[in-house]
Amino acid sequence: MLIALLAYAAVMLAVGLYHVRHVGSFREFVIAGGRQGSGLVTLSLLASMIGGSATLGLADLTLKLGFPAFWWLGVGSAGLLLQAWLLSARVRNMGACTLPDVAGIAVGPEARALAGLIIAVTWTGIVAAQFTALSQIFSVLTGLDDTRALLIAVSLVVVAYTAAGGQLSVLRTDALQFALVLGGVAAACAWLYAASGEGIGAWLAGVEPLNDRFGWSDLGSLFLLVGATYFIGPDIFSRNLSARDGATARRSTVIAAVVLFGFGLLVVALGQWAAAHGVNGGNVLVLLIRDHLPAPVALLLGLGLVSALVSSADTCLMSAASILEHDFLRRESVGRTRVFVLLIGGVSLCVALLKSDIIGLLLAAYSVYAPGVVVPLFVAVMAHGRRPLCRPLWLTGVAAGGLCGFASGVAGLPGLPLVGMGVSAVLAVAALAVPVRAAARS
Template sequence: MKVTILISYFILIIGLGIYSWLKIKEPSDYFVAGKRSGFWQISGSLLATVLGGSAILGTVNLTKDQSWAAAWYLLAASFGLWLLVPLVGKVNRLGKYTLTNLLGQFYGETARKAASIIIPLAWTGIVAAQVIASAKILFSFFNLPYEQGVLISGAVFILYTLIGGQISIIKTDFVQSFIILFGVMLTAFFLWDMPEQVPGFSSAFPFNAQFSGIDLLILVLTFSSTFVVGPDIYSRVFCARDEKTARRSVRLVASILIPFAFILAYVGVFAFSHLPGENLEGSAALIEVIGFYLPEWIAGLMAAALLSAVLSSADTTLLTSSMILSELLNPDINNLKSLKQTRYFIVLSGIISMVIALKVTSIIGTLLLALAFYSGAFLVPLVAALTNWKVNKRLSILAMVAGGIIALGGKITAAYYGSDVGNWMIVSAFVVNAGILMIPEKR
């Protein structure tokens, strides 16, 4: 049953991809779906992008240590989207194809080129996190060795993104978002009727011994911020047909994430409360609880839902970073030469992400390292640009590089040495970034 449902799902998704490929008439169709997407299309694609495999599997796995406080992971995403709402109209109005193009409008050509190198480097880690998540899905459902799962899923990502570009992504994400929501909520519904009890909510949320107020601050700075100035989020905004459509879509998705965060936390708390430890070793808790407690047809549906989550984030991230690299070679990518270059970069970036996934197997760890570097570099400069701060544009590159390196160093220190020094380094990254930008320009 699981295999049948999974094969049917892949046929549907590939069919939509091929159909979309036939609809591509010019480069803008491939890059921003012709900038014609409506409210439901943008909402579905944005939701599917946010709820990637790393977000869903990672949130559930976080409950092992953080219990109910793991809900903060998606709550932080929701918070970031709410912060984006007042800025989204300007982003849609000024943006063309990529975030780096938007950045270049404020800080100049040199800053745009620097960002076009930095962002793909960081975003390669995001794609790698999706590859890791998909390999864990294949391991848990079909007992496929992790290394084989990385190679198979990576190849699928590359081919899938290569086919239809943004038109394909928008269409398939709309379908995938419903599969994700329905599958996870159905799982929670079945578990709710189980006689087993779960640990108390009030004793573990909002904070507990494993998740403190400073942890939340770091999560907001390094994770929520990427939903305010993230290239994958902006890529959805650029596809919207107008400002109103983009703003309504961001509001809807931000609202949906709030209850969904607690649903995922509940599933995770249930899994780690009742499943044997050996069942969870090297696997994904969400998948194990599905296989242990739920009927096989739901397991098949959830296999499709989880792979949907992975695909919907990986394709958007891979295409976005490849477009940015192509734009590094040619500021105006609305031409066939840049379209060809983008496809080359999709293959290259996908392969590098697979190599990373073979070396690093922590979903959330890989994701947060990449996001820490990105947020430390770009949150302050982009917010300053969108809100018309008076800044020193000549020092923008120095601010980005310094902020990114300090934030990454802090995240590594906090993750591998368990030191509060690392957390304060992350906080200082944003202070240093802002401080450099606020240095008065010499006349």
């Protein structure tokens, strides 16, 4: 397995180095020139969304909640469909490079800077979550007691090929990585249920959308905090902006939503099999690889899980670095963006070496981003070209929502992000209600 991991890392690095010579401008580096077809955009979109939480985290969550754990990705699929319906083509046609750039076009430069700061910080936490998951899986895949050296090496490879080739490298490595993760999860699911003599009937018997451990209120909270990041997210928007036109962006998003739904069912099925056969102790998928799968399937699933983590990490690295350069500094230097990739990767790796809770890291990041950015930006994009916004009121909503999310993490108040989302929504809508002349003077 160690040899396979090293070979995998070498291939990823080679792809990144190959695309260095194709990067001729900032737009090439950040959104691959905005001319990609639906096939590549869809595969990259899926690979970017399926990371540590959608694999390792979701399987572990299934042991705690049962089938309703599926909604971790189910709300994501719903968010994508809403985005395809309302935003994908509209955002692609705005001619932006990043999500904060969209905010700048729709609202103004202050909105661009504020959204950029929130996203750059929170997406660093998401990269750290992927590196954390890599650390957990390496210990079982390699049999090594201390995998910190391997984690550092693979993380450096991810940072290196992302910095080298930018979005061109990320899009192409994502296609291979999604094929590996889907193949690994599907093969493991098929083998486990077939080898145990259980068919689809055994799985269907455990299907219950909600239960006493996860009810309607939990589903609503999950949709608002997690589903919202699929509806409006910088990594997902970067794929829309890479598409050749609005129709391609919308089509890719719809296909990705359907596939994500099915992928979630497969991962939950693995978690349910593990629960039914007494596999517990955390890191369910890793334990399945170690104790319950034949070597070929274990190798495929192992590489697939590594691919899932790497593909999410590289996309978030690109998003955070390009936002710092383009929206916070308001420059378009490819060289400095590469430096930001290296810096963000280094910070994320340090966080990963100190913290091991994947879902916790992600929820902490989402709790700042979702209340502060999602609803205000949705209002701004829908109003763009139709009705002016009162900028001070809109910016207050973004700041108040983000601060509520941050305070939630500091004070340990789980309901505060939802309060923040409500506050930001009210202020964003109120910004529309200001008379046109007053809004124009603002």
